[in-house]
Structures are given as C-alpha cells and as structure tokens.
Amino acid sequence: MEQPKNMSETAILLMYCPDKQGLLATVTDFINVNGGNILYLDQYVDRQDHIFFMRVEWDLKNFIIPQEKIEEYFSTLYARKYDMIFRIYFSSKVPRMAIFVSKMSHCLYDMLARYTSGEWNVEIPLIISNHPDMKEAADRFGIPFHCLPITKENKAQQEAIELELLEKYDINFIVLARYMQVLSADFIEYYKERIINIHHSFLPAFMGAKPYHAAFERGVKLIGATSHYVTSDLDAGPIIEQDIVRISHKDTVDTLVKKGRDLEKIVLSRAVGKHIERKILTYKNKTIVFN
Amino acid sequence: MEQPKNMSETAILLMYCPDKQGLLATVTDFINVNGGNILYLDQYVDRQDHIFFMRVEWDLKNFIIPQEKIEEYFSTLYARKYDMIFRIYFSSKVPRMAIFVSKMSHCLYDMLARYTSGEWNVEIPLIISNHPDMKEAADRFGIPFHCLPITKENKAQQEAIELELLEKYDINFIVLARYMQVLSADFIEYYKERIINIHHSFLPAFMGAKPYHAAFERGVKLIGATSHYVTSDLDAGPIIEQDIVRISHKDTVDTLVKKGRDLEKIVLSRAVGKHIERKILTYKNKTIVFN
Amino acid sequence: MEQPKNMSETAILLMYCPDKQGLLATVTDFINVNGGNILYLDQYVDRQDHIFFMRVEWDLKNFIIPQEKIEEYFSTLYARKYDMIFRIYFSSKVPRMAIFVSKMSHCLYDMLARYTSGEWNVEIPLIISNHPDMKEAADRFGIPFHCLPITKENKAQQEAIELELLEKYDINFIVLARYMQVLSADFIEYYKERIINIHHSFLPAFMGAKPYHAAFERGVKLIGATSHYVTSDLDAGPIIEQDIVRISHKDTVDTLVKKGRDLEKIVLSRAVGKHIERKILTYKNKTIVFN
C-alpha cells in the first residue's frame, strides 16, 4: 500500500472518565509539557451521566517519553487517579482488518478499492467467506481468501478455524461486508467492539432478515443503511453511521435492493474509515464519533 | 384567501383498476374527444398486483360534458366496465380542512402561514384542541377555535361534539398537528383516509409515545418524521411523506426535540399540500403520490 | 415571550487569536478558578493560518468576578497578552432583532412563529418594509411595522430614517427576510456582521437577481438556499448555512419558487438561531459555526 509521506509518527489517545473540572487542561498539559505537539483534539461531555470523553492526537517527534512507555506513564500519572478508561494507538502500528463476505460484491469492492488506493491506513491480509463466489474478487486484489461454508452442524467447528486464521494473520478487527451468517456469542465476545456490520435498513426499523422486503411492504418513503458494532443482540449493537435515500411508490423490491447497495457500501466504508482512524468510542451501547 | 387569477376551471380524476392494455389511451381519449385539454397526467402500474393507477387533470373550458354530469358519464361508460375505483374533483370546490392541535405551535403556525399567503387552495374554518394553549394562535389568524379537553371518561362525548362541529363547518379532511390524543376507531372510520397525522420518528421505528427519547436511548445517527393517514392501528397507516435530519452523540433529547420540530412541520405540510392537490391514492396500506 | 424557567445566568465568550500551546487550558482555568461552571465548550484551530477559535459558556452563579467587570478583567489578564479578538455576552441581555421584508411572507411568518413560541431568546420589536403588503402579518403578531418605500432618489433619505428607527428600538442585528433591496455600503458598515440575508440559490452559483430562473435555464438537478452575513459585495459575504432540495426536469420556474420557499425559511431560521445563540464567529469572509 502507498503510505503518506514525510509524516512523522503520531500517538492517539482515546479516553473517557467521570467528568471533573480541569480534565482537558490536565491531559493537554501532559502532552504539551513533555514536548508533544497536539494535532487534533476533540472532546465531549455527557452532561446527563457526567462523563468526559476525549480524543487527542499528537506528534511524537519531540515527545520526551519513549513510545513504549507512554501507556505506563499515562496510566500511572493520570488514568488511575481519574478512573479513566483509555487506549493509546500509534500511527506506526497499522491496524489489520479481515473482511467476511457472502455472495454480494459491492461492499467488498468498495473497501478493496479504498485499501488499494491508499485511502485507508490499514492492512487487509484476509478475506473469509461462507461461499466461494467472491474468490475471484479477492484474487484480483491478491488477498488470501478462505471459504468456510457454515451449516447448523459445523458452525462451532468452522468458527474455530476462523478464529485460528484471524490469529494467524494477526487481525485486529473484522468487517462483515454483507456476511449473511449470525456469529456465535463466543466469537463476538472474542472480538468485542471490533466487529463492524452493515445492516440494510435504518435501524431500529426492519431488524433481522429481508429488510428491503419489509420496507416495501410497509410502504416507507425512505430506505436506509446502518453500520454498527456487532453484539450478541442481533442488529442491536452501537450504531456508528446511518444514511438514507428517498424512494417512491414506483420502486419495487428489486430497485430498493439496487438503490440500497450504494447506500450500504458508503455507510459501511464511512464507519470502517472512522474505526481505522481511531475516532470511535463506545459507551452504553452508543458511539461517540469524534471529528 | 388570495386565489390564483385567470385560471379556468379544471377537473381531476384519481383512479385505479386492474391493469389492461390500452387503459391510458381509453381514459385520455375520453377527455380529448370531449374537448378537454389535459394539463397534467401521471400514471403508474403496479406490476406485481397488476393494478393501473392514474391521475389526470384537464381544463374544463371547452369540455362538452356538463360538470355535474362528468361523474355519471365516466362511471357509466368506463368505470363499471373496467372495475375502476375513481373520484373526480373540481378546482372550483375548495376543500375544507380542520386542524386538531394540542400544546405545540410549530406545525399549526406553518400551516396557517401557508394558508394565509394563498400557497394552498384550501379553507381552514376550524381548529379543535384538547388544551386552551393555541387559542391565541388561532385568534391571530381569525379562525374559530374550540377547546374540547379529553379524559378517559368524556372521550366518546367530546368526539361526538367534534363530529358535530366538523359537520357544521362542512369539513372534508382533518390534520392532526401534533394532536396528542388517540382518536377512537369510530371517529377514524368516519373520516377514513381523510385524517393526516405527523409522527415524530421515521416509522416504523419508534412507534407510539416519546420517540425522541427512544431515538436518544438507541443512539441513532438520524432522526425522522413521518406523515401518514390515520388508521385504527396506531402509527401504522399509509405513509405519505418522510424525511430525516442528521444528529450526533452531542445531541440531547432536548436538541432532538428542537431539530425535530423543523422536520415535523415541513414533512406534515408537504403531505397536506399533496392531499389538497388531490395527488394521493391509497392502496393496500400504501400511498401512490403523483407528481 | 415565554422565558426558560429556573435557568441561572450564563456568560458566553467568543474569541480568536494566534494559536499557541496551552490557550485552551488558560481560558478554561480563568473560568474554573474563579468559580465558573463550564456548560458548553467548542474550539477549533485553523492549522493553515494558526488561529485558535473558541466559544465557551459558563454558569455565573458562583463566579466571583462581578458581571460588569468580566470583560475588563479578561481583557487585562489575557486578551492583550495573547492578541485575542473577543466578545462576551450575557444570557440576561436578550438580543433585539429587526426584520426587513418586502412582499413575501414565508420567512417572516417562520421567524414570528419561532419568536412567539419562545424557541428563540430574542426580542423582535420592529419590522421594516419597502412595501405595505406585510403590515397585516406584523399586526397579527402585534409588532410595529414601518413602511419605507425605496426609490433611487430617496434611498439615502429612507435609509437615514431606518437607521433612526433601528437606534430608537435599540436593535442589535437585522434579518433580511427576502428584502428585495440592496442596502448601501454605509448602512452595511453600520451593522457590520450584524445583517443576515437569505439568498435563494446555493451560492456562489446564481448570484444576483432571479436565481430560480437562472437555475431553470441551466437545468440543475438541485436548487439551494444560502444564508450569509451581508457585506458591500452583493451575495458574497460570509456564508452561515446552506441547504438544497432535489428537483427534476418536470419542475418549472413556478415549482422551483414553491420548493425553494421551504428551503429559504428553514435555512434562514437556522442561521438566525445560531446568531442568537452567539455561536458564530467570522474570520476572513468565512464563518466558524460552533456546536
């Protein structure tokens, strides 16, 4: 993949904790006084639950704390003191993403095109499917493709193989690109808040199977798509991104499916892009999506 | 109200029937050979159920069938033969609309402003409310206001008075402008397909009470509003119009309510405008909305 | 007007200055250590020009600096030191807005409805027009209406009278609600960054007169509306808000005008609402619109 040039390394801190006066000053001070140059900062206070959320990205060039010690120092000096939940990411550590797909190609191609063109700072070393159909697409982009058909009987077995593959390829997060299988609760738990799905309706309307048929039956004037983190509750995980397109009485289920494809791929890719850029925090089954 | 000037009278035919070859030619011929000049025509064929829907508007100036005989002639010559459901409207017969309102003013003012400016070819001779709050708004526009508070005990009684008022004022259709009362099935039956409601969510998501609270809890990234004809199934009638607005994690229930207001009034007024222009047909709990 | 209840008084600081490390901490510290409770904070750094922009709102209940001294203290202690451009507003000082209107009522009614319902924390004591048409609308809402017809010959004279009226009614800012007259450069200078206009196109497309006709001629598939601060360059001032609506080949100039009305009123009212909430800063002919 092409890499952005001449960029020095950066660190990203994602955190939240009970709100207190001066938290923002405290964290920015930690970066400033130790030689970090803040590049982006976005914060948000949940005034109902009194929680402070923040994302800050800074240049590490003159930062005096060694990279491998930053987490420890931050934890010792601040996180424990303020009951922070936090994670630190480094731009040098490119996240590794697996795509799960069934028979439809539109989301898959959209992501592979972004990946190949260098739009996303990610590695995609693995595509898994329950059908052989997308092998050709994977081959076009030179990405290993593993076909693991799922039946009621072999599901546990196949998921075990999938987990091995994910480990072998050192995968950090999974994107379900219209993968038409429900993952087991154990599998989901293993990749908690690290599995992104696209559902082809504006959730919570039309959960479950065949949402375009349901939308057609109900006679709605808009159809939607929703990208969300997968939880063991089907189609009920934290929503990352949604969008809609207008339809009319002239649309059939077929034209809804067609119009929906463009929506699905754009909504999913927006969500995946935000995840790659470490811009999402989840809290109480909702997402905070930073700028 | 201001009236558009120099417009000669027009007729509008709204119809549907089992699809057959040549239906469109048959109907347009009926108008053409009898001297009618077609101004607008829109048709649609439901290819699943094989139903032909059509709206046609024509200038009556040189039409040789007398206005009061058009319905009879069309019925005799075509409607029975082709099993048509149809209705004919005349531009000279201005529809009369009643508004039901509770405490919120945004939809009410939006409609009164359109009415007063002559945007809509309608009369609004009556406003009914279960609260006294909107009397001042009604007074500003010089429209009779009747306050009929509803309790579990007096509901049947009050609805009877409402029906009397509607009859007295010769009302053709009713708009529920954030009227926070469920109408009885009998009342709805009486004004079947002639009661338009605005629901403050993108139906079928968040039916029933407090949809903004439910949207906030679910963490959606869009909120919506839906205008629909009222049926005895709560929030489940034929949808006329929907729209949405983007929200984010920064929104509270209060800001959702505020953003939703603009959505509600525009979506409701779009639906009411289409109804006034006789552009809506309902079929199987859906609407066909002609251009 | 209804007032929100039980709200204690707040202060709003809008500021910008050359960016430096620690600015945010400095300003929030000033508020925190003096007993202010920060309610909302939004900041933005222009990384091209290295300018720091901020809006912060805090509760004055326990703030130890007397309200009438805050500006002086802030100026002395920080603003001069950091070359800040700043302004401080207090929730107790309700802004006073005049509406200029010509013959069209849609924007006027939309704003009067918001005003009357208490949606906006504003006073509207004055409506000025170059035509008598909107007197009735002003009367409905009990607002003084002054008709000052403008000709090439009397323009300077009439503007002088307008300025007197604006002074007499202690007006802070002006909204041109489809006011079809170009204000003189002197007049604009007098109310610099305090005159909000609505232009009926997505600027910079279709500047000047008859944008719907121009849009129709060009065959665009979207029409727009733009709200902006007025400068002496016609339709070229800082843009506050824009939106669009889809159109098709079926639209005529008349239907564009009709569809545009809903767009114009919503876009203008969004901009006016942001101005009333003190959420807009202008810099280099652009706006920063805070959350």
Add this chain to the structure above:
Amino acid sequence: MEQPKNMSETAILLMYCPDKQGLLATVTDFINVNGGNILYLDQYVDRQDHIFFMRVEWDLKNFIIPQEKIEEYFSTLYARKYDMIFRIYFSSKVPRMAIFVSKMSHCLYDMLARYTSGEWNVEIPLIISNHPDMKEAADRFGIPFHCLPITKENKAQQEAIELELLEKYDINFIVLARYMQVLSADFIEYYKERIINIHHSFLPAFMGAKPYHAAFERGVKLIGATSHYVTSDLDAGPIIEQDIVRISHKDTVDTLVKKGRDLEKIVLSRAVGKHIERKILTYKNKTIVFN
C-alpha cells in the same frame, strides 16, 4: 459479464416532438395493436415549449414487426408525420463503453465493480489514460489499457489515435472518470451527447480547475459533484445528476477532496447507469431523465 437470465428481448423508444393531443395514445397504440407488451412508460410535456417527451419499453416476444424493421415502420408511420426526433434501442445490443482516466482510481474502481458484478448491462472493453498509473487497476479486471500522454504539441495526434481505438473497439459512449484533460471540440463533436463527465462541484458554481480549493476559499457549507454530457463549453453541458455533502469550518482542502471522492463516484455512476438504461434525453442543454 453475468447476464440477467430468462429475460425476453425488449425494445426501448426514446422520442420527442411538438406536443399534440393524443400523441401518447398514438404511440402506445402502435405497440399494443402490434402485439407488444408495454413494460415501462414515462412521458413528460414541456408546457413552455410545447414539446412531448416519452420513453417506452416493451417486450418483443409477440411483437409482429420484425426487429430490424421497427425503426423503418415507426419512422414511416409516425415519426415523419409528427416531426419526431426518436431513437430505438434493443436489449440484445449491449452498449460498449470506454473509460478515460488520469491518476485517480475511485471512479474507475466504482464502475469496474458494477460492471464485474453484472449491475450494468454494458461492455467495457477499453480504458484510455494520459498517465500510466491506472494500468494496474485495469489489469486487475482484465481490461485493455492504453496510455496516451497528452501535451500541447501532440494533442491532435493522440486524439486521432484515441478515435481509432474507440472505433476499433466499437465504442458507443465514453465516460471521463476524473480525466484531467480537455477534449478538443472535434473529438467532442464526434461523440456528441455520448461523453459523460464528472465535475467535482455543484455546477455552475466552481467551474474549471481546482473546485475544492475554490469551495474552501469561498467558505461554503456544502460541496457537490455534477455529472454532465460534455460539450465544447467547458463544464457547461447538460447536467444529468448532482448531489452534495455537508461540510463545516473544520474541513480543509484535503478533507474536502476526501469527502468529495465518495460523492463523485456515486454521482458519476448514477449518471452512467441512467445512460446505459437509455433513460436520458437531451433538449436545449438540459436533460430529461426518465424513471
């Protein structure tokens, strides 16, 4: 490419002519009485210029006029009589499309993905570029790629080679997928109304080079993309499709470029899809886009 199965052959008539009573009946009669089953019909009357436009698609299975004679019969019996401009297409004749591209891949990949998945009833046998960068993308999808760098000096020569290639590959229409060269008037004339471009602004705003820079400078709150037929007037041809996305003061030229990419590819592909489906008529530098 995958082909839709079990579809019998259809004919599509696109036509316009001076409006007259009974035109629609005349054309549908021609199809009906000769055994054609109308599948889709959309018509439109320009009431200002009195022009009747129509698109009708019918099943040829029982149509009694031989396919190769339909054009002649229609021309003789109707077109000359009514001064019709018309064209007849057959579903069996798959249109052949060439893509012109420079260095950016997003529009190219989006179209190749649709092509490969069978979403479009089209052949893409040729990609031409003035840069070598996209050869790899073309190779991935097995499509011949010709690199023809353009300079001021060699432009006429290179365009001659391009025209030869287009002829050799029997190309019906050309899509400029962010092709950063202006075609000569002669070239354009040769493929009149058969070259589709994507311009990265909501035209007519920001015509010409660097529209995202211009949008950033102007401080707009929306950016857009416009797909249009190419004429010898730069960025001034008939508009097929436009869309926009919201931006804010936080966006830089870089983020505009990024947000614009998704807009560009979707808007271009929507336009190309409509062209492939023979749903576009051009008239007076505008498009009629049928349903």
